[in-house]
Amino acid sequence: xxxxxxxxxxxxxxxxxxxxxxxxxxxxxxxxxxxxxxxxxxxxxxxxxxxxxxxxxxxxxxxxxxxxxxxxxxxxxxxxxxxxxxxxxxxxxxxxxxxxxxxxxxxxxxxxxxxxxxxxxxxxxxxxxxxxxxxxxxxxxxxxxxxxxxxxxxxxxxxxxxxxxxxxxxxxxxxxxxxxxxxxxxxxxxxxxxxxxxxxxxxxxxxxxxxxxxxxxxxxxxxxxxxxxxxxxxxxxxxxxxxxxxxxxxxxxxxxxxxxxxxxxxxxxxxxxxxxxxxxxxxxxxxxxxxxxxxxxxxxxxxxxxxxxxxxxxxxxxxxxxxxxx
Amino acid sequence: xxxxxxxxxxxxxxxxxxxxxxxxxxxxxxxxxxxxxxxxxxxxxxxxxxxxxxxxxxxxxxxxxxxxxxxxxxxxxxxxxxxxxxxxxxxxxxxxxxxxxxxxxxxxxxxxxxxxxxxxxxxxxxxxxxxxxxxxxxxxxxxxxxxxxxxxxxxxxxxxxxxxxxxxxxxxxxxxxxxxxxxxxxxxxxxxxxxxxxxxxxxxxxxxxxxxxxxxxxxxxxxxxxxxxxxxxxxxxxxxxxxxxxxxxxxxxxxxxxxxxxxxxxxxxxxxxxxxxxxxxxxxxxxxxxxxxxxxxxxxxxxxxxxxxxxxxxxxxxxxxxxxxxxxxxxxxxxxxxxxxxxxxxxxxxxxxxxxxxxxxxxxxxxxxxxx
Numbered sequence: 001x002x003x004x005x006x007x008x009x010x011x012x013x014x015x016x017x018x019x020x021x022x023x024x025x026x027x028x029x030x031x032x033x034x035x036x037x038x039x040x041x042x043x044x045x046x047x048x049x050x051x052x053x054x055x056x057x058x059x060x061x062x063x064x065x066x067x068x069x070x071x072x073x074x075x076x077x078x079x080x081x082x083x084x085x086x087x088x089x090x091x092x093x094x095x096x097x098x099x100x101x102x103x104x105x106x107x108x109x110x111x112x113x114x115x116x117x118x119x120x121x122x123x124x125x126x127x128x129x130x131x132x133x134x135x136x137x138x139x140x141x142x143x144x145x146x147x148x149x150x151x152x153x154x155x156x157x158x159x160x161x162x163x164x165x166x167x168x169x170x171x172x173x174x175x176x177x178x179x180x181x182x183x184x185x186x187x188x189x190x191x192x193x194x195x196x197x198x199x200x201x202x203x204x205x206x207x208x209x210x211x212x213x214x215x216x217x218x219x220x221x222x223x224x225x226x227x228x229x230x231x232x233x234x235x236x237x238x239x240x241x242x243x244x245x246x247x248x249x250x251x252x253x254x255x256x257x258x259x260x261x262x263x264x265x266x267x268x269x270x271x272x273x274x275x276x277x278x279x280x281x282x283x284x285x286x287x288x289x290x291x292x293x294x295x296x297x298x299x300x301x302x303x304x305x306x307x308x309x310x311x312x313x314x315x316x317x318x319x320x321x322x323x324x325x326x
Numbered sequence: 327x328x329x330x331x332x333x334x335x336x337x338x339x340x341x342x343x344x345x346x347x348x349x350x351x352x353x354x355x356x357x358x359x360x361x362x363x364x365x366x367x368x369x370x371x372x373x374x375x376x377x378x379x380x381x382x383x384x385x386x387x388x389x390x391x392x393x394x395x396x397x398x399x400x401x402x403x404x405x406x407x408x409x410x411x412x413x414x415x416x417x418x419x420x421x422x423x424x425x426x427x428x429x430x431x432x433x434x435x436x437x438x439x440x441x442x443x444x445x446x447x448x449x450x451x452x453x454x455x456x457x458x459x460x461x462x463x464x465x466x467x468x469x470x471x472x473x474x475x476x477x478x479x480x481x482x483x484x485x486x487x488x489x490x491x492x493x494x495x496x497x498x499x500x501x502x503x504x505x506x507x508x509x510x511x512x513x514x515x516x517x518x519x520x521x522x523x524x525x526x527x528x529x530x531x532x533x534x535x536x537x538x539x540x541x542x543x544x545x546x547x548x549x550x551x552x553x554x555x556x557x558x559x560x561x562x563x564x565x566x567x568x569x570x571x572x573x574x575x576x577x578x579x580x581x582x583x584x585x586x587x588x589x590x591x592x593x594x595x596x597x598x599x600x601x602x603x604x605x606x607x608x609x610x611x612x613x614x615x616x617x618x619x620x621x622x623x624x625x626x627x628x629x630x631x632x633x634x635x636x637x638x639x640x641x642x643x644x645x646x647x648x649x650x651x652x653x654x655x656x657x658x659x660x661x662x663x664x665x666x667x668x669x670x671x672x673x674x675x676x677x678x679x680x681x682x683x684x685x686x687x688x689x690x691x692x693x694x695x696x697x698x
Contacts, residue, residue, distance in 0.1 A: 110667025
């Protein structure tokens with residue numbers, strides 16, 4: 001079943017993108033364009049690795065619940081800190097969002113690669129590389145015991161809890177954004193903070209919360225990548241450009257988390273399609289790896305030409321808000 | 327945060343409030359900036375100490391040694407300063423226009439790829455000066471084309487340029503990968519290796535014994551030209567007006583679409599020069615890492631210098647120094663070289679943060695007795 005195998009791999013590729021794009025959508029809805037997402041996803045991944053590393057080093061035998069909860073907690077804490085740095089600089093200090101975001105990416109990727117490359121040495125242990133197969137085993141546990149029940153099981157039921165969590169999170173986000181008071185107020189902040197402020201909405205608070213929740217969500221994508229996709233083996237720059245692809249997915253999903261579920265599978269598929277084409281030489285594969293980016297550009301052009309109101313970014317995306325500046 | 331009335335007639339004043347400064351003396355502004363950098367250095371010293379348990383002072387000493395320790399290191403520092411400066415100058419006109427070109431990476435790579443293609447295809451067929459000229463022109467054209475595509479769509483349909491240029495980076499990277507495999511020596515190794523190692527055809531000549539001197543001089547020329555262009559030419563004025571407000575620009579009769587496309591053309595062309603210098607004057611090879619993430623650092627350099635090409639010499643010096651210094655620290659302690667990215671990130675956070683205190687004034691609540 002090549003198709004089933006392809007779809008299963010596409011979904012696995014898509015999950016980190018889904019986490020990243022859901023996080024970025026939450027952030028962008030508050031008017032913050034966080035280009036630090038790639039860095040945050042690295043930090044989310046490496047924080048989980050650090051937590052798991054120390055737990056594996058210090059525990060005599062691993063308790064399955066703790067082995068999952070410790071990395072999860074560390075990952076959330078790490079990405080939360082990144083979100084706080086971004087919010088403090090752009091909301092409280094009103095710094096330029098693009099520059100802050102890019103600095104955050106430099107910093108985050110640096111943190112990821114630095115600890116990935118030096119963690120063992122810093123901790124004074126003599127293992128050559130970080131290999132968290134045991135912890136990864138707990139993360140990869142299939143939620144439904146249906147891995148071998150035909151193509152349906154392989155595509156839909158063979159995943160781990162973080163994969164299903166990503167879909168639940170994006171569905172919940174979609175619901176909160178469009179059907180609740182909090183979602184409405186958040187969108188108001190992103191569209192027109194001055195009006196929102198006049199209506200008594202605490203703009204700064206919404207921006208802080210949205211950015212931090214968004215960061216934590218995106219960071220989980222990094223954790224999923226290391227623990228599930230990469231079998232608990234951290235390799236520097238292994239996460240690659242997926243963070244940027246997640247930002248591209250936000251546009252592709254026209255700022256709707258429920259659309260990004262399908263979008264992420266599509267992008268995941270485009271990312272790996274070159275492995276499934278026969279008689280393709282290495283240079284041809286490199287051309288095929290362009291596909292997700294080309295598709296995003298084409299889509300970007302199409303939505304900008306059609307000018308549909310629902311498909312536009314939040315009106316105040318990328319701008320800081322200062323009450324006394326009208 | 328809104329002040330809550332406690333009782334009738336008595337209103338609680340917030341602890342402090344923030345007002346925008348009209349202007350600030352430049353001495354004071356620079357004092358704040360230098361203070362922020364000092365704070366950042368102390369803070370990164372503490373971080374380094376926590377990570378490595380080394381004496382912070384010796385870490386600073388190692389950084390200085392890594393940047394200035396030997397004559398060779400000084401030249402390397404100057405070279406990486408020049409390349410960073412070149413890309414920073416390239417992105418500046420677009421940023422001044424509030425066109426968020428984060429695709430310099432792709433534009434530099436497009437230029438570099440064009441240079442490498444000329445070196446491989448015409449390497450031994452054209453006389454050296456002609457070859458260099460062809461290389462320069464082709465790489466400028468390649469960089470410009472890579473930049474004009476997003477500019478065209480932005481000008482006509484408001485297509486989001488930040489994301490468009492970002493995606494163009496990866497298309498350029500994959501294109502380079504494609505050609506690297508095509509040209510790889512030996513076949514299938516995935517590396518081009520040094521191009522024209524024996525003949526040095528298409529290599530930028532070295533002036534005297536200084537390998538990178540010509541690169542540095544070209545970059546200085548580009549920087550000064552860009553400064554004059556932005557400050558004293560009509561084009562520079564148009565860029566500033568479009569950056570302030572597209573509607574104003576349209577109202578006073580500036581052809582906004584034309585300005586956007588023209589400015590990005592220039593931005594891309596300078597990126598093309600950077601690609602040319604990297605391939606022909608520095609690496610003599612091409613790989614997907616040729617641009618090496620410089621374009622993202624360049625954005626910070628340009629922004630920190632307030633889009634002034636002359637100040638960019640200082641800011642790119644700061645970042646190039648941090649990079650060289652911190653990589654020396656990581657080599658000496660056997661740590662991963664990404665250590666320098668962490669330090670760079672911290673310092674930039676501080677500098678970004680300090681701009682707030684230059685633009686705004688924080689006034690604390692006065693004492694109760696005084697207030698009433």
